[in-house]
Amino acid sequence: MGVPAGTGIGPVLEKFGGVKRIAVLRGGGLGDLIYTYPALHALKAAYPDATITLLGTPVHAAVAGATSGPVDDVVMLPVARGVHDGPRNGERFDDDAEDVAAQEEFFEAMRAKALDLAVQMHGGGRFSNPFLLKLGARHTVGTRTKDARPLERNLDYVYYQNEPDRWLEVAGLAGAPTVMSPPLRPRPDYRQEVAGLRDQTRSALVVIHPGATDPRRRWPASNFAEAAASLAAEGAQVLVVGDRSEKALAQEVVELAVRRLPATDRQAVRSVAGELDIGELAALLAEATVMLASDSGPRHLAQAVGTPTVGIYWVGNAFNAAPRGRSLHRVHMSWVTHCPRCGSDVTQVGWTAPHCGHDDTLIKGIAVADVVQDVLDLTATSLLLRG
Structure with a gap:
């Protein structure tokens, strides 16, 4: 099932078959996206014939559009608790910011893409795993805390871990060994x-x-x-x-x-x-x-x-x-x-x-x-x- 140590940060499991469409969930800001790039390069190398769609935020779309890299396209996340915050009331998430209709429209559009693999690279999964599962992908991989819904393949989430390494471990669970990541090249x-x-x-x-x-x-x-x-x-x-x-x-x-x-x-x-x-x-x-x-x-x-x-x-x-x-x-x-x-x-x-x-x-x-x-x-x- 796995391969020898040294081919990745963690164990590298068998690749999924027939993967042509990959979606990666990653909310947050600029740094949050950059953390995932080594793992995105690994996924692209492991599945060279697949397209990688990043489910992200406007700054993520701007980075992907302005530089070379493994992301083929970016789809904007709807406002959703614990996944993509809308306006905030102090430190509290504003429940009124959530648009259930927009979320359902988003999920319907993503399910229509018939995703082969959905990868969760956004926190411990309490909110992001249920969100990911609504995409309807054939295979799911990501992190989870003990109180989060399980995916098909899961990495235990502990907060204090090097972030790029964390997502490389997730990529390894999807069958993607760590590769040398080239620098991003601005246009x-x-x-x-x-x-x-x-x-x-x-x-x-x-x-x-x-x-x-x-x-x-x-x-x-x-x-x-x-x-x-x-x-x-x-x-x-x-x-x-x-x-x-x-x-x-x-x-x-x-x-x-x-x-x-x-x-x-x-x-x-x-x-x-x-x-x-x-x-x-x-x-x-x-x-x-x-x-x-x-x-x-x-x-x-x-x-x-x-x-x-x-x-x-x-x-x-x-x-x-x-x-x-x-x-x-x-x-x-x-x-x-x-x-x-x-x-x-x-x-x-x-x-x-x-x-x-x-x-x-x-x-x-x-x-x-x-x-x-x-x-x-x-x-x-x-x-x-x-x-």
């Missing part, structure tokens, strides 16, 4: 769009992303600013990125950095937050010498396009999302396990305990000088590799 037109952002008079291009969906994962703006100023003083061009909601944060980093620099270096640091679509961001990251960021979707995208990264992580997120290698990626990790304000255990928040209500950063104590040195070290490595 040439996106590369042309961002070419004018590069200042060729500077020795390197460092892209900084100071944001993160969870405020507790954010390194302080003042720390990013100090790092940006130090890198500019070493001759680098620094571009600060972010989406529209992060424009003020990005500008704060720039303004604090510029105050530290002499007039001759001040133009080397600027913000392009809110100015780039996802394809342009991917192209900019592909051109960057190094990326510096907290644990965030853009950092994962930089890694996916082959750019060295320096990431600043809270320990729990490092278990799940940090790169495993250190030749091209460096990880600075905070070991804080309790809320700095009230002392609550933050290692269980969202899984077995409620959020304490405080969003104080958990990674404040990571030293700027150590981070800057890693960026400089990787800059030398990156420039050497690019000739």
